[in-house]
Amino acid sequence: MKEFNLIEHFFKQKSGTRKDVVIGIGDDAAVTHIPQGQALVTTTDTLLSGVHFLPNASPHSIAQKAVAVNLSDLAAMGAEPAWISLSLSAPDVDEEWLTEFSRGLQDQIEYYSIQLIGGDTVQGPLAITITAQGFVPYEQAITRSGAKPGDLVYVTGTLGDAGLGLAIAKNEVDQVIEKPLSQVNRDFLLKRLNYPTPRLLTGTQLRRIANSCIDLSDGLISDIKHILKMSACGATLDLEKLPLSQALVNSVDEETALKYALSAGDDYELLFTVSEEQKGNLETTLASANIQVTCIGHLNGNVGNLELKKNNLPYQNNVQGYQHF
Ligand SMILES: [Mg+2]
Structure with a gap:
């Protein structure tokens, strides 16, 4: 594949221009500066064709999502992004594909001021x-392990949209959709699947407010269990409170909407926990930033136990965490 250096050819020109990058693409390794008082936060995620995206997905959306899912992990730590590195495995040198892919990458680079x-x-x-790297002030990273019994459980945005978006992308909507799907809803749901928004601003605002945080990549039920395990807590979720988009609610019946919200992956919203004492602080901080968050339940001392309730009654379900596709 290396008839010429693909990274230099397709990606160097618009790789970004941050002042903290001393040496970028083109040498044996990059050299960068970490600002004083900041800790370096590093995460890596791989997207595999047929597992994390459909083989016919647009190269632009694949690049955007590959960056977004990494930035979402930084957001979950309360970090702000700075630099990314790319390892690309491809079956052949498809110039058209690579051009579109690099355009998707460049759009993210410009939008998030990363390099x-x-x-x-x-x-x-x-x-x-x-691989994405970013900064968080010393000792302010938000972890999965800081949650405490009594914490309130919050999520950003709406849940389940990407799950229905995936059914649409796979042409499986006939099995789940009751009413004809409007073009507006279809576009919205596909956008939620293909162009997830990392909640970076929320992440940084949650420093010193949230006790724990995780991003929702595998589904609410799967992901909250990581917090319960790492923090030795249990949780009760009130399903009537789950934030559902109009596009989801208008397209499927209530049970199906809840199924997507609980177990479908790829929403890349943040789930975080906050003590009762910090509730007011949270609401003031986020209101000024115009960020939608919803309280969906609370933590308790029943270690590892996840209780689902709807209108105060136990909710029977057989939904499991998302296993991609
Ligand atoms: Mg994550």
Whole structure:
């Protein structure tokens, strides 16, 4: 594949221009500066064709999502993003595909003021690995392990949209959709699947307010269990409070909407917990930033136990966490 250096050819020109990058693409390694008083936060995520995106997904959306899911992990730590590196495995040198892919990457680079500081390409099955790095002030990173019994459980945005978006992308909507799907709803749900929004601003605002945080990549039920395990807590979720979009509610029946909200992945919203004492602080801070958050339940001392209730009655379900597709 390396007839010429693909990274330099397709990605160097618009890789970003941050002042904290001393040496970017083109040398043996990148050299960067970490601001004083800040800790470096690093995350890596791989998107594999047929597992994390459909083989026919647009290269632009694949690049955007590969960056977004990594930035979402930084957001969950309360970090702000700075640099990314790319490892691209592709079956062949498809100039058109690479051009569109690099355009998707550049759009994210510009939007988030980040810089691509290095990368590598290899011939193989289509897979994109991004490593993202960012900063958080010393001792202010938000972890999965800081939650306490009595904490309130919040989520950003709406849940389940990407799950229905995936059914649409896979042409499986006939099985789940009751009413004809409007073009507006269809576009919205597909956008939620293909162009997730990392909640970076919320993440940074939650520093010193949230006790714990995680991003919702695998589904609410799967992901909250990580917090319960790491923090030795249990949780009760009130399902009538789950924030559902009009597009989801208008397209499927209530049970199906709840199923997507509980178990479908790829929403990339934040789930975080806050003590009762911090509730007022949270609401004031987020209101000024115009960020939608919803309290969906609370934590308790029943370690590892996740209780689902709807209108105060136990909710029977057989939904499991999302296993991608
Ligand atoms: Mg994560």
